[in-house]
Amino acid sequence: MSPSPAAAAMSSPPRHIRDVLARVFAPYPLEVVSAEGVWLHGSRGERVLDLYGGHAVAALGYAHPAWTQALAEQARTCQFQTNAVAMAVRERAAERLVRFAGLGLETVFLVNSGAEANENALKMAFRVTGRAHVAAVEHSFHGRTAAAGAVTWGAAQKWYGFPRAPFDVSFVPRRDVAAIAQHVTTRTAAVIVEPIQGLGGAFDLGATFLQALRRRCDETGALLIFDEVQCGMGRTGHPFAANLYGVIPDMITTAKALGNGFPCAALLMGPAVAAGLKLDVLGTTFGGGPLACAAIAAVIEAIESEHLLERVQRVSAYLRERCLVGPVTGHQGAGFLTGLKTTRPAKDIQAELLARGILTGTSSDPQVLRILAPYILEEPHVDLLRDALEELPA
Numbered sequence: 001m002s003p004s005p006a007a008a009a010m011s012s013p014p015r016h017i018r019d020v021l022a023r024v025f026a027p028y029p030l031e032v033v034s035a036e037g038v039w040l041h042g043s044r045g046e047r048v049l050d051l052y053g054g055h056a057v058a059a060l061g062y063a064h065p066a067w068t069q070a071l072a073e074q075a076r077t078c079q080f081q082t083n084a085v086a087m088a089v090r091e092r093a094a095e096r097l098v099r100f101a102g103l104g105l106e107t108v109f110l111v112n113s114g115a116e117a118n119e120n121a122l123k124m125a126f127r128v129t130g131r132a133h134v135a136a137v138e139h140s141f142h143g144r145t146a147a148a149g150a151v152t153w154g155a156a157q158k159w160y161g162f163p164r165a166p167f168d169v170s171f172v173p174r175r176d177v178a179a180i181a182q183h184v185t186t187r188t189a190a191v192i193v194e195p196i197q198g199l200g201g202a203f204d205l206g207a208t209f210l211q212a213l214r215r216r217c218d219e220t221g222a223l224l225i226f227d228e229v230q231c232g233m234g235r236t237g238h239p240f241a242a243n244l245y246g247v248i249p250d251m252i253t254t255a256k257a258l259g260n261g262f263p264c265a266a267l268l269m270g271p272a273v274a275a276g277l278k279l280d281v282l283g284t285t286f287g288g289g290p291l292a293c294a295a296i297a298a299v300i301e302a303i304e305s306e307h308l309l310e311r312v313q314r315v316s317a318y319l320r321e322r323c324l325v326g327p328v329t330g331h332q333g334a335g336f337l338t339g340l341k342t343t344r345p346a347k348d349i350q351a352e353l354l355a356r357g358i359l360t361g362t363s364s365d366p367q368v369l370r371i372l373a374p375y376i377l378e379e380p381h382v383d384l385l386r387d388a389l390e391e392l393p394a
């Protein structure tokens with residue numbers, strides 16, 4: 001593949017915008033002005049294939065007609081009412097989510113972000129069990145708020161900004177079945193785990209480890225929380241990773257793809273957890289707002305009517321088979337949460353691909369390039385990635 005028109009444009013930084021935004025991420029050399037399907041359009045006229053979806057958010061790609069229309073219609077009809085006021089759009093979204101998951105987790109609390117969903121899941125676990133310890137898994141990421149950060153691997157050393165963690169946490173090594181019993185005891189309120197770790201490098205923990213966590217939770221009375229903020233909502237080619245691995249947790253948290261970019265998140269609870277709910281135990285202003293609910297219903301409708309789960313399975317299998325070229329030597333993860341293992345630093349490969357008009361992601365594993373593509377990706381797009389990888393030094 002010859003360098004795309006993006007290459008020339010990428011060699012100069014984007015035009016200067018007044019620098020008042022807090023610098024919290026190192027910026028890519030790309031300024032997006034519009035987007036359609038799987039393509040981003042940059043301010044210098046470049047066209048970039050998006051295999052990253054804004055950190056796993058843009059599941060339907062960009063300018064999806066039905067999603068766009070659902071939001072516009074809801075904005076015209078009634079843009080907001082609190083959870084104290086009944087709205088059919090909210091009931092419908094929650095009902096569709098429960099049916100989409102098909103896991104018997106039939107009580108939904110709608111919130112705004114992945115971290116907030118995890119905070120509430122942990123709060124419910126403490127409430128239901130009356131215990132104060134949580135087990136998490138090494139290399140996990142659960143968010144940047146007080147409780148979600150406390151169960152995130154390495155946060156205390158790197159960025160945890162609170163004077164102390166709000167409860168006791170211990171971390172189980174990944175896939176280490178033998179270590180589980182020592183970390184999950186009758187003191188443990190919950191085990192929180194990403195079945196496929198996102199930031200940790202699209203690292204799949206696998207059915208054996210997840211089943212062992214389920215068994216140990218049953219033995220000790222701890223609750224099992226699957227953080228499917230990144231790996232859920234169809235990203236693996238299944239509704240949730242819980243469906244993929246056949247392990248049913250007590251709670252699932254999800255966000256990102258749930259709204260296709262409209263900020264929203266959900267906590268799904270099984271009956272044992274829902275029994276611990278009382279009025280005023282949980283709350284939110286914006287969570288479950290009608291715009292978010294219109295977005296959620298439109299995402300599920302599109303996934304089902306456009307057979308996107310099947311598409312994710314098919315195109316991601318093609319990607320794993322075709323892209324073992326150039327600096328890529330292997331893969332891990334599932335569906336469009338795939339980690340391509342690289343011979344050299346993934347951040348260099350990411351930069352080289354972006355210079356060729358393809359946006360990918362990195363992870364906390366320096367040798368894993370993360371693919372978080374929109375579910376509408378097709379085989380010819382994968383061929384563009386393969387051609388670009390083939391041009392790169394191994």
Ligand SMILES: Cc1ncc(COP(=O)(O)O)c(C=O)c1O
Nearest residue numbers: 113114115141142143198229230
């Ligand atoms: C697995 C997982 N959990 C939680 C979060 C936090 O979500 P949010 O940024 O919406 O708070 C993320 C975000 O990347 C995530 O990947």
